[in-house]
Amino acid sequence: MCGIVGYLGHRDAYPILIKGLHRLEYRGYDSAGVALLTAGDKLNIYKSRGKVDDLERFCESKDVSGTLGIAHTRWATHGEPNDINAHPHFNASGSLALVHNGTIENYAVLREALERHGCLFRSDTDTEVLVQLIDYIRRSTGCSTLDATREALREVVGAYAIALIDSDDPDCLIAARKSSPLVIGVGEGETFIGSDASPLVEFTNKVVYLKDDEIAIIRRGEPLQVITNDNRPSQIDIQELRLSVAQLEKGGYPHFMLKEIFEQPQTIRDCIRGRIIDGRRVQLSGIQDNQEQFASASRIVIVACGTSWHAGLIGKRLIQELANLPVQVEYASEFRYSNPVVGPGDIVIAISQSGETADTLAAIKLARERGAFVYGICNVVGSSIARETNTGTYIHVGPEIGVASTKAFTGQVTVLAMLAVSLGCLRGTLSDDAAAEIARGIQSLPDLISDALSVNDSIKTLSATYTYVHNFLYLGRGYNYPTALEGALKLKEISYIHAEGYPAAEMKHGPIALIDNELPTVFIAPADELHEKVISNIRQVKARGGAVIAIVTRGERSITEIADHTIEIPAAPVCLSPIIAAIPLQLLAYHIAVMKGRDVDMPRNLAKSVTVE
Ligand code: M6R
Numbered sequence: 366m367c368g369i370v371g372y373l374g375h376r377d378a379y380p381i382l383i384k385g386l387h388r389l390e391y392r393g394y395d396s397a398g399v400a401l402l403t404a405g406d407k408l409n410i411y412k413s414r415g416k417v418d419d420l421e422r423f424c425e426s427k428d429v430s431g432t433l434g435i436a437h438t439r440w441a442t443h444g445e446p447n448d449i450n451a452h453p454h455f456n457a458s459g460s461l462a463l464v465h466n467g468t469i470e471n472y473a474v475l476r477e478a479l480e481r482h483g484c485l486f487r488s489d490t491d492t493e494v495l496v497q498l499i500d501y502i503r504r505s506t507g508c509s510t511l512d513a514t515r516e517a518l519r520e521v522v523g524a525y526a527i528a529l530i531d532s533d534d535p536d537c538l539i540a541a542r543k544s545s546p547l548v549i550g551v552g553e554g555e556t557f558i559g560s561d562a563s564p565l566v567e568f569t570n571k572v573v574y575l576k577d578d579e580i581a582i583i584r585r586g587e588p589l590q591v592i593t594n595d596n597r598p599s600q601i602d603i604q605e606l607r608l609s610v611a612q613l614e615k616g617g618y619p620h621f622m623l624k625e626i627f628e629q630p631q632t633i634r635d636c637i638r639g640r641i642i643d644g645r646r647v648q649l650s651g652i653q654d655n656q657e658q659f660a661s662a663s664r665i666v667i668v669a670c671g672t673s674w675h676a677g678l679i680g681k682r683l684i685q686e687l688a689n690l691p692v693q694v695e696y697a698s699e700f701r702y703s704n705p706v707v708g709p710g711d712i713v714i715a716i717s718q719s720g721e722t723a724d725t726l727a728a729i730k731l732a733r734e735r736g737a738f739v740y741g742i743c744n745v746v747g748s749s750i751a752r753e754t755n756t757g758t759y760i761h762v763g764p765e766i767g768v769a770s771t772k773a774f775t776g777q778v779t780v781l782a783m784l785a786v787s788l789g790c791l792r793g794t795l796s797d798d799a800a801a802e803i804a805r806g807i808q809s810l811p812d813l814i815s816d817a818l819s820v821n822d823s824i825k826t827l828s829a830t831y832t833y834v835h836n837f838l839y840l841g842r843g844y845n846y847p848t849a850l851e852g853a854l855k856l857k858e859i860s861y862i863h864a865e866g867y868p869a870a871e872m873k874h875g876p877i878a879l880i881d882n883e884l885p886t887v888f889i890a891p892a893d894e895l896h897e898k899v900i901s902n903i904r905q906v907k908a909r910g911g912a913v914i915a916i917v918t919r920g921e922r923s924i925t926e927i928a929d930h931t932i933e934i935p936a937a938p939v940c941l942s943p944i945i946a947a948i949p950l951q952l953l954a955y956h957i958a959v960m961k962g963r964d965v966d967m968p969r970n971l972a973k974s975v976t977v978e
Pocket of ligand 1: 670671672673716717718719720721722725768769770771854855858971973974975
């Protein structure tokens with residue numbers, strides 16, 4: 366999704382802005398732009414369709430001087446990706462430049478009204494409406510740019526993070542947010558802004574997370590000032606950023622995705638650190654501090670999107686099995702418009718890697734309005750979802766840059782397993798010994814994942830056989846039905862091969878019609894109580910000429926004899942098997958995508974954090 370960077374200080378802004386844009390590339394975008402205010406107060410705006418590298422090439426012969434600037438990567442929502450629709454957008458006289466992340470829902474009405482007052486529009490974007498509205502208010506009332514911005518933001522409906530510069534006020538940078546993230550980095554005599562902390566990390570570790578309806582006024586030589594849209598001063602909470610530059614780099618791997626897949630033994634170690642006591646008890650502070658809520662809850666509703674939704678499906682089985690509590694799993698995007706029956710006594714668990722997914726945020730707000738207690742499972746510390754929930758647990762897997770979620774998925778499932786054990790103990794449905802056994806299993810996950818990663822070379826070889834197929838089917842049962850969904854999502858999003866996940870037994874109710882020698886099926890078939898049934902599903906595929914790639918527990922024989930390829934993973938407790946089975950699925954998707962020459966870390970059309978509806 367769009368990325369914003371801004372700088373006001375004593376250094377040249379351009380290199381800082383460009384570096385920041387590169388750091389934000391992982392979010393997904395289709396064009397980029399920059400606005401710089403020169404020493405002579407001239408506002409230079411350069412924009413280009415394509416990558417940040419294209420923008421840099423475009424700027425090679427241009428004046429990029431100035432110590433105040435804003436920059437943007439755009440992920441098209443209103444209007445196609447082209448130079449004109451790229452940000453920054455500007456007013457008729459070219460004195461105001463604005464970058465925006467989010468969507469202005471009432472932009473059409475506002476644009477019509479502005480056109481009636483003589484405004485001419487160059488682009489198809491909602492963002493240009495906002496900058497023209499600010500300019501119009503300023504011109505028609507004679508108020509300051511800041512007051513006009515406040516006024517305009519009160520008129521727009523929708524989500525925004527914005528940064529604005531005005532050549533008539535050359536020492537000021539204005540930033541504001543509502544439902545779209547914006548972070549301010551406070552340095553020595555310089556201030557940075559970013560859609561997330563990644564553009565700021567090499568300059569400062571002091572950050573302020575702007576809250577909804579807040580406006581930051583960054584003025585040269587003055588301390589940061591934050592006010593609300595209705596002009597009241599806001600409390601400024603400067604926090605310490607715990608993020609290193611190394612975490613944002615590839616560390617010798619060709620892609621972030623591969624680095625993140627191989628990081629998983631360590632990320633799961635980080636995820637469980639301090640949460641398993643004496644090797645037998647699970648302690649999550651979010652549960653510990655809210656025992657009453659969890660002990661008396663009559664059901665749990667999980668809301669999430671994409672990969673996080675798949676983790677939620679595994680969480681459902683874990684919680685139902687270990688804590689005997691009914692669980693419903695909803696797509697956040699559907700939940701928010703379904704007039705859901707939730708209220709006091711219900712616990713809503715929101716799962717989100719980024720903590721910024723617009724649909725999940727809206728689902729949380731709705732659940733809270735209706736009186737439910739909301740628990741967040743997030744990765745990004747200080748994210749909107751982490752702040753909007755009553756309590757929760759961070760997965761602590763470090764920044765995930767590859768668009769395809771890998772280490773966040775295994776972290777989410779690990780947290781859900783710890784949560785289910787903790788709830789089972791609290792509600793008396795899990796004996797101490799049974800809890801201790803699963804706790805030991807959770808502790809062994811880093812080693813089991815290291816072991817599972819050893820199949821990398823053989824998966825790479827296998828991937829060459831399947832690079833050019835057009836469709837894939839992924840099947841699994843029980844705990845590994847969601848793993849099948851996740852495997853299919855990984856493949857489709859980075860290789861653009863159509864892939865479907867299904868519960869294995871459902872195959873006979875429809876998808877079996879597709880099976881022929883051109884449709885390979887991946888079976889996730891570790892040893893569990895449904896193993897024999899999955900074997901008969903494999904036979905059904907083989908009988909119809911379909912190729913089978915099976916993920917099996919090491920030492921398994923029956924499937925090895927009938928499948929075309931078997932990938933062995935180490936034995937793990939069944940309820941934790943999705944975490945181990947996910948590893949070869951991530952590798953399979955990765956290698957096929959690389960062999961197809963895809964942009965693995967930034968697949969087309971996708972954004973890392975989906976901050977629009
Ligand atoms: O940040 P979130 O976990 O809320 O994101 C949800 C989905 O957008 C995300 O999982 C998406 O499906 C990934 N690209 C999957 O790899």
